[in-house]
Structures are given as C-alpha cells and as structure tokens.
Amino acid sequence: FSGSKIGWALKNWPQLKEAGEHLAVGTIESYLVYRLTGGKVHVSDASNASRTALMAIGSGDWDDGLLDLFGVPRSILPAICDSAGPLGMTDPDLFGAPIAITGMAGDQQAALIGQSCLEPGQTKATFGTGAFVLTQTGRTLPKSSNRLLATVAWQLGGERHYALEGSVFVAGSLIQWLRDDLGLIDASPDTEPLARSVEDNGGVYLVPALSGLGAPHWQPNARAAIHGLTFAAKKAHVARAALEAMAHQTHDLKTAFAADGADWAELRVDGGMVSNGWMVQDLADILDVEVECPDFIETTALGAAMLAGVGAGLYSSLAEASVMRGKVGRFTPAMNSAARKVRLAGWEDALGRVLG
Incomplete structure (x- = not known):
C-alpha cells in the first residue's frame, strides 16, 4: 500500500515540493500509461487504485479523509478508470504508429x-x-x-x-x-x-x-x-x-x-x-x-x-x-x-x- 510512501516522499523530498503543479504520482500502471501516451493520459485502474490506501473502495473515488491523513493532495493523483476499455493511445513515435491501450489491472x-x-x-x-x-x-x-x-x-x-x-x-x-x-x-x-x-x-x-x-x-x-x-x-x-x-x-x-x-x-x-x-x-x-x-x-x-x-x-x-x-x-x-x-x-x- 503506497499511500504512506507517497506521503513520506512529499514531506521529505524537496524536489517534489519544487515540482508544484507539474508533479504526478501513481502506481506502476499509471506510470507506464503516462509514459506510453507521451504524458497525455494520467489514469489508474480501480484495482490498482484500491491498493494505495487512498481510495474509498466502496465508492470508487479517492477518499478525502485518507488523503488528509497521509498528506497527499488529490491534484497529483491519476483519475480512477475501468480495468478495460479505450484507456489511451501510445505515442506514434514509440512504435511507428499509435497502439491502443485497452486493459490493465493489479x-x-x-x-x-x-x-x-x-x-x-x-x-x-x-x-x-x-x-x-x-x-x-x-x-x-x-x-x-x-x-x-x-x-x-x-x-x-x-x-x-x-x-x-x-x-x-x-x-x-x-x-x-x-x-x-x-x-x-x-x-x-x-x-x-x-x-x-x-x-x-x-x-x-x-x-x-x-x-x-x-x-x-x-x-x-x-x-x-x-x-x-x-x-x-x-x-x-x-x-x-x-x-x-x-x-x-x-x-x-x-x-x-x-x-x-x-x-x-x-x-x-x-x-x-x-x-x-x-x-x-x-x-x-x-x-x-x-x-x-x-x-x-x-x-x-x-x-x-x-x-x-x-x-x-x-x-x-x-x-x-x-x-x-x-x-x-x-x-x-x-x-x-x-x-x-x-x-x-x-x-x-x-x-x-x-x-x-
């Protein structure tokens, strides 16, 4: 569960504070989609998001109380999405043509x-x-x-x-x-x-x-x-x-x-x-x-x-x-x-x- 790690990093790594609005945080699938789409898509599927200790798994959204507890601002987190569907398209420069990203899970x-x-x-x-x-x-x-x-x-x-x-x-x-x-x-x-x-x-x-x-x-x-x-x-x-x-x-x-x-x-x-x-x-x-x-x-x-x-x-x-x-x-x-x-x-x- 990465919520405590994210909170600790935000408090102890000055470069994260300096990044300000340019900072984006997520689990590994969020990072991969972000990089594969050239920074255009910042999402986390619900199964991975549920393993951060920051999500209200009953409602499917980030939990304000947990975000406050761990000191993680909502603005740096990815949007929570389905585990399958049109999740993004890869940057055409990576593979010669855009490729659809259509599934991800923990x-x-x-x-x-x-x-x-x-x-x-x-x-x-x-x-x-x-x-x-x-x-x-x-x-x-x-x-x-x-x-x-x-x-x-x-x-x-x-x-x-x-x-x-x-x-x-x-x-x-x-x-x-x-x-x-x-x-x-x-x-x-x-x-x-x-x-x-x-x-x-x-x-x-x-x-x-x-x-x-x-x-x-x-x-x-x-x-x-x-x-x-x-x-x-x-x-x-x-x-x-x-x-x-x-x-x-x-x-x-x-x-x-x-x-x-x-x-x-x-x-x-x-x-x-x-x-x-x-x-x-x-x-x-x-x-x-x-x-x-x-x-x-x-x-x-x-x-x-x-x-x-x-x-x-x-x-x-x-x-x-x-x-x-x-x-x-x-x-x-x-x-x-x-x-x-x-x-x-x-x-x-x-x-x-x-x-x-």
Missing part, C-alpha cells in the same frame, strides 16, 4: 481473472515468492472479521467487483533459501523427489516466518523455526516440511476465509511453485478440496490479456474471454481424515511455539 487481480474466477466464491492462490489467495465476492464489498483484506478485483462499465484476500509472506522464497543459503538442494525442482523419498515428514515441521507471518496472523516480528528434529531426520524430511508448509499456511487462510463466510469449494492455483506436482497434491489433501492447475501458469499475464481483449472489443465479456485459459489439471484429495488431523495438529503445535 498483479493478483489479473491472476484472479486469468484463472477465470468470475463468479462469487471462486478462489485462486498464486504461489510465487509469497502466496496470495483471493476469493471473488462479486459486487458485494467484503468486510473481514478475521484479518483478511478487501480489494477491488476489477471495474468494468463503472461497476466494481470485489475480492477477499489473504497474503502469505514466504512461499517460493523458502525453497530459494534452502537452495542458496543452506545448500540443502542444488535446484528448486529437487524438493519434489526428496519429498517423495520419505513416507512422511518424520515429525519435522517448518514454520517459514523468515520475514514474519502474514495473514491471518500478522506477526511481523515472528521468526522461523524448524521443529521436531532428531538424529533420524534427513534433509529429505526438511525439504518435505518446507513443501508441507505451503499447505499448512494455506489451510490457516482457508479457516479465516470460511469464518468470513467465504469457504472454498475448490481452489485454482498458479505461480512457479505449482510445477511441483507433489506440493499441489499435498494442498488438495490438507485443504480437503479439489485443486485445479492450468497448463499455462502465468495467469497474471493472461488476465491482463483477457482484459485487453475485452477492452478492444475482441470479446464481449470476461466470461467469453475465459476461453483463453486453456487446459487444466485436477488434483483430488486422497488423504484420510485421521492423517490430516495429525498433520494439522503438528503444524498448530509448531506454529504456537513461534507465535508464543
């Missing part, structure tokens, strides 16, 4: 669209450096009582669709840490055969609070721990515990979403980590829901393309544009309830020690 919102989560209740999880789960809530602005976030999913024709979001700080970065700093593996794909080489985690649990814990715990000062080590533990158990931590953290989010009235009937996953089939099956087992994984996992780019297609008139709706998603694979829960309870009890014990 990172996770674009992934939600790319996963065709177009109906309320449909949920996607992106496992990249961190993990980000969004449940589409339609035109209903969600209000969480369980430490989740409400966000604009997209805006079309002036109508906003919303989502409930939970963020995990450490996902793929945990595997990078095992590789680059501990030297436990040579390459990230090595974790899958290691996990399959042992029957279970051997009582080893890894709580990956390497940069604190995100939703639903929100404990920035929490520190990571590997719990349950004995002389019987091998690096395969640690690697497996690292992969299992993805399912454990996601289960914590599922519990919070369900408590907010947004339980998951299924989960659609994407991101670099889902190339690990063992991890995706473990997600299905621990969450006890079917997990759907598309062949094309770069769903953020796909969602942006779907919006652009709608904005250019190639498709009449996002539902029609969803044909771009392609084939998907499905992972069905195969773990019995007793084994699931044992796993989750071990996680709760390890997590409690970190939180305690």
